[in-house]
Amino acid sequence: MRWLALLGYTLAVAGLAAVFWHWVRGKSWDDSLSFALTVTVSAIGGQWMAAVIRLRAGRGNG
Secondary structure, three states: OHHHHHHHHHHHHHHHHHHHHHHOOOOOHHHHHHHHHHHHHHHHHHHHHHHHHHHHHOOOOO
């Protein structure tokens, strides 16, 4: 169930990013989808890196 929520959130963010980039910035759909992919990978990668840092830090480090 948690993965389904993550997938829905990811698709919503990517879709909004693509629509914003296309309509507001006036870019092509190819550019818009590339931008949406960049936003999605950055958001998920940032969360993954934060989780790894928290795991490695342990309880006694702050």
